[in-house]
Amino acid sequence: MAQAGAQAELGAEEIEKDQYLVFKITSQEYAIQAARVQEISRVAATTNVPTAPPYIEGILNLRGQLATVINFRKKFGFDPKEADEDTRIIIVEHGGFPIGVMVDSVEEVIRIPDDKVQKLPEAAATSVSREYVTGVGMLEDRLVVVLDADKILTKSEFAEAEAARRTSGGEEAEKTA
Amino acid sequence: MADEDKIDLSIFLNEYLSDAAVGFQKASDALLALEKDRGRVEKLDEVARVFHTLKSSSAMLGFDDIAGLAHCAEDILVKLKGNQISVSQGVIDILFETADTLERMVTERGEKVVSDWGARITELMEKIKTAGTAQSEAAAPVIIPAPPPIEKIETVRVHIGLLDELFNQVGELLIAKNRLDTILRGTGGKELREVLATIARTVNAIQENVTAARLVPVDEIFQKFPRMVRDLAREQRKEVDLIMEGREIELDKSVLDAISEPLMHLLRNAVGHGIESPTEREAQGKGKRGTLKLTTKRAENHILMDVEDDGRGIDLGRMRETAVMKGFIKPEEAELISDADVMKVLFSPGFSSVEYVTNLSGRGIGLNVVKIAARELGGTVDVVTQRGKGTRFSMMLPLTTAIVQTLLVEVGGHVFAIPSEIVLETMRIAASDIKEVADRRIFVRGTEVISFFLMNDILGMGGRHGKEHDVVIVHMGGKFIGLGVDGVVGQMDNIIKPFDPIAQEFKGFSGGTILGDGRVALLLDVAAMFGFETLRKERYSV
Incomplete structure (x- = not known):
């Protein structure tokens, strides 16, 4: 355990700030800082949490640790898609725990220098709500949406989801604002 | 004996540190006893022994500054015993101060950082001298004791x-x-x-x-409390007796660690806001000295800890008003809701701003922290109060964390776990035996009326609504509720895994456990169901 921890630490040191992990949803490429990624896991059975918002895929047994898995498509309102052999769960460290983000596929790790990341133009329409977007990585022949990993994990629609569930929920539901 | 010098004495450092720590605790206890009753001069011997031992062992390791100060302190004790000077508060305070300084010096040696204590030592020595009638002598040469005989090793230190x-x-x-x-x-x-x-x-x-x-006696942490309570009380010009019962009871180290901070909160609150000033107490016909009682008891698989004071209690009327004002209770519910439910608001997050603290005799501080700590350990916390008589906080904690026996139940096609230790029994009852009374469902078991909750409804899942229900009867704090499930799958020893911050938001579950096939089963947050029964407005959380 201690050894693995030391390696992970070393790894984090080696991975530089401008290295990003690129993944795909539909045909669009997205990127998050590679330093935040713990590992990439193939799809495994998750346990459904009946009281969780719909975009929570479930709880994964990650070698004895519990990891909540967020379904990227559902969280950002894309059409649902059955998991296939390309589907991956990106494991990101958050508050000392692993959290999974389920994506269509993982492409590669690339370097996007800071000066290549442009602010999202005001008028631009994106499928992912702009508050999650750090900027747009302009590379030679591709355009990568750079995301803020922490926001994806922490900024939850819990409040809304909870409120919706409550009002449509059981007898004990309370309409608290 | 000449070879003695060549031995690297640093290998004795750990032993020295732990012996010293035990010694300081003894000295502190003895001084507290002496402070309470100055007639107990035999306590002086205990303090003297500690200083003497410290002097010898420090000298052996070459910690001359510690040895020197310990020697001075020993000196004053000799004079006290010989009635050359009398036991006064001033002298006791100096002894406390000296012991504290010595403790800090020893701690530094353990951390291998050595600062210059010269000024502090001179100051203390000066105080010691003026406290006595006779002049204090300079530090005498220290006698190095013979090395202890080698004994068979019975215990090992394990990190x-x-x-x-x-x-x-x-x-x-x-x-x-x-x-x-x-x-x-x-x-x-x-x-x-x-x-x-x-x-x-x-x-x-x-x-x-x-x-x-991993079990350690609760006294490992409790031994710090008498001193803490004394200092707090003196600071606020109150007189408080701390009574601790069940100090020898053993608890898992991680549980004890997790609970020490919340316990300190409760003690601090009791001294600061529960117990009145001596004049206020006398005006109410109470004794000048307040009593603070910390009781630890073992019950089945649980540890019960009570923090009880005989202070002013909580003003429930005011509490109710504030709870309504803050929006924790609806105005129309204010009159109907029971006192016990009003008290539950105390543990709500956000019910702790200073404004309310003053209104509510300060009972808001940190109570949410106490609840969270208890809950994270799979325990509960409760409070009862009587105006003018006092307040009692009761915590129920598991003996150990992590590995527990769980009962696996099926609800709506999912398998969930319930800690076996809170399960009284499982039974099957006919759907027709469940009656609707007012807004809740009940059934009768023997002579008792028990509230019934169909888990499928609570978790918003479908499921069988057959002629019969499998019911798991769970108990907590002397209360029972029946949980209707689709079926009982079996029992299993397992580790409870904590939830990540995202999963912690999910209502109805408090963790997970890994089943034989590698899948995760969620642990039902039964403690919250009890809260759910008594305080319906907040759904699963009390």
């Missing part, structure tokens, strides 16, 4: 990290064993089953032993 690791590994072993059971269920011959049974027995035995190795 808690190693125990933690062992504990986790046992947990993994358990998961592997459960998995093996699942894979081999119904297959294999007699021989294989025998081997499996042996493995199971051994794993259980290892688990018990590792668990036992």
Whole structure:
């Protein structure tokens, strides 16, 4: 355990700030800082949490640790898609725990220098709500949406989801604002 | 003897540090007793012994500054015993101060940082001199004691990290064993089953032993409390007697660690806001001195801890007003809701701003922290109060964390776990025996009326609504509720895994456990269901 921890630490040191992990949803490429990624896991059975918002895929047994898995498509309102052999769960460290983000596929790790990341133009329409977007990585022949990993994990629609569930929920539901 | 000098004495440092720590505790206890009753001069001997031992051992390791100060302190004790000076508060305070300084100096030696204590020592020595009538002598040469005889080693010091690791590994072993059971269920011959049974027995035995190795008496932490309460009380010009019962009871180290901060909160609150000033107490016909009682008891698989004061209690009327004002209780509910439910608001997050603190005799501070700590350990916290008479906080804690026996139940096609220790029994009752009374469902078991909750409804899941229900009767704090489930799957020893911050937001569950087939079963947050019964407005959280 201690050894693995030391390696992970070393790894984090080696991975530089401008290295990003690129993944795909539909045909669009997205990127998050590679330093935040713990590992990439193939799809495994998750346990459904009946009281969780719909975009929570479930709880994964990650070698004895519990990891909540967020379904990227559902969280950002894309059409649902059955998991296939390309589907991956990106494991990101958050508050000392692993959290999974389920994506269509993982492409590669690339370097996007800071000066290549442009602010999202005001008028631009994106499928992912702009508050999650750090900027747009302009590379030679591709355009990568750079995301803020922490926001994806922490900024939850819990409040809304909870409120919706409550009002449509059981007898004990309370309409608290 | 000449060879003695060549030995690297640093190997004795750990022993020196732990002996010194024990000594300081003894000295502190003795001084507290002496302070309470100045007639108990025999306590002076205990303090003197501590300083003497410290002087010798410090000199042996070459810590001359510590030895010198300890010698001075010993000196004053000799004079006290010889009635050359009398036991006054001033002298007791100096002794406390000296012991504290020595303790800090020793701690620094342990951390290998040595600062210059010269000025502090001179100051203290000066105080010691003026406290006495006779002049204090300069530090005398110190006698090095003969090395202790070599004894057979009966105990070894083990770092808690190693125990933690062992504990986790046992947990993994358990998961592997459960998995093996699942894979081999119904297959294999007699021989294989025998081997499996042996493995199971051994794993259980290892688990018990590792668990036992992590138990420490609560006094490890409690011993700090008398001094803390004394200092707090003096600071606020109050007079408080701290009575501690059950100090010898043992608890898992991690549980004890997790609970020490919340306990300190409760004690601080009791001294600061529960217990009145001596004049206020006298005006009310109470004794000048307040009593603060910290009781630890073992009950079945739980530890019960009470923090009780005989202070002013909580003003429930005011509490109710504030709870309404803050929006914790609806105005129309204010009159109907029971006192017990009003008190629950005390533990709500956000019910702790200074404004309310003053209104509510300060009972808001940190109480949410106490609840969270208890809950994270799978325990509960409760409070009862009587105006003018006092307040009692009661915590119920598990003996150990992590490995617990769980009852697995099925609801709406999912398997959920309930800690077995809170399960009284499982039974099957006819749907027609469940009656609707007002807004809740009940059934009768023997002579008792028990509230019934269909888990399928609570978790918003479909399920069978047949003629019969499997009911798990769970108990907590002397109350019972019945949980309707689709079926009981079985029992399993397992480790409870904590939730990540995202999963912590999910209502109805408090963690997870890994089943034999590697899948995760969620742990039902039964404690919250009880809250749910008494305080319906907040759904699952009390």
